Amino acid sequence: MAKTPQAHDPSTWPTGDLEQLEPLVARVLAPNASAFTYTGTQTYLVGIEDLAVIDPGPADEEHLDALIRAIDGRPIRAIMCTHTHRDHSPAAMPLAERTGAPIVGCAPLRMEGGGGVEAAYDQEYEPDRVLEDGEAMTGAGWTLTALFTPGHISNHLCFALEETGVVFTGDHVMGWSTSVIVPPDGDMGDYMASLHKLYERDDRIYYPAHGPAVEKPKQLVRGNIGHRKAREGQILKLLTEAAQPIEDLVARMYSGVDKRLWPAAQMSVWAHLIHLEQRGLVNRSQNIWTARQNPAPAA
Structure with missing residues (x-):
């Protein structure tokens, strides 16, 4: 059963439980808390009759089982990844195998080695469809538009839920911490340009992959x-x-x-x-x- 989150006390967020944040948005927290993931990776479920799964997270059996329970037999239109650090995309393939859903979103990125202090790059990520800036996925009552936001990593996308003013910001903008930029793939110039890109929008709320929702997006982006x-x-x-x-x-x-x-x-x-x-x-x-x-x- 969906539980009501205590939004302003992330330490109480239950790992593995489905939390309904608003009518079209729910989340499941992965059990991978760390100094760089805060309380862990938040996998978002968008939709009611059919779903998009955003940032399926690490390939952890406990988390995958929790996602299957949360999906509860509903059709999955797309498994959508904001980027390919290993705390975000490795569960995409096993979740696709369990549900038959396509993997859609950021482009694959092949790197020699990992990101050092960041989670390593997911070298096995293979999307069925790469979304370009402005392209969308749709389901029953929802539309997710890709916003190309490189900087933290060169293939980073945010996803705008057009019906509600929500943006899923991955690791690009987070309320608990600024994004870490790791050269040579991470690029500060791109990151600043991507911040300005979001600042020019008029979104209601951000749901990042780590940490609490950002209820004053423009103010936070200006601060970043x-x-x-x-x-x-x-x-x-x-x-x-x-x-x-x-x-x-x-x-x-x-x-x-x-x-x-x-x-x-x-x-x-x-x-x-x-x-x-x-x-x-x-x-x-x-x-x-x-x-x-x-x-x-x-x-």
Whole structure:
């Protein structure tokens, strides 16, 4: 039976139970809580008579069994993946085998190795259909439109539920944390452009793959843009004071943050530095970064 979630206390969210969030949206929380997934991956079920399953999550038998219970025999129009980190897409194939549903959504991405502090890339993901920006999947009373939002990872999609003003934001925008950008596939310039893309929309609520719903989307996206610009300014200030490696920048910038999270911070600082370098604002010599005294005009 569907349970009523305690939306403002994520620590109480029950793993494996179906929670009805609003008439067309329910979720099942996967048992993969961690420092990078918060309480775990949230798999969303969209629809009533027939369903779309968004971000089926890890290929965990307990989670797959929970999804089958939540689906409760209803037809699945599509298993839809926002991107192919291993906490999002590996359950797509076994769920497709159990239900006969097609896998639809982001493009496959073949990488050498994983994303370091991020979950590894899902190398086995094979969609039946890749959605381009603006393409849609439809069911009984619902329409999900793909929004191409690269940055966190190059194949990232969000899905807009057109009937209700909902956007499923995957890892692009989350209320509990900013997205980690891991080069070389993660790209800060793309991420900033994707934030502006969502900011130009007028959506009612975001349901991210991790953490609570975002009830003031425009405000949060504006804050994320401001946060990244502030980090960029901080990097330029520190490099103006002295040329230094990324490790020293992280130690200064994140001195009050748990050191276990510094590897993730290092990835985002690296992504910022690459973006600044592309715009002619910094130089690098091996692992030492320097602010340009006469920088080229910013793009």
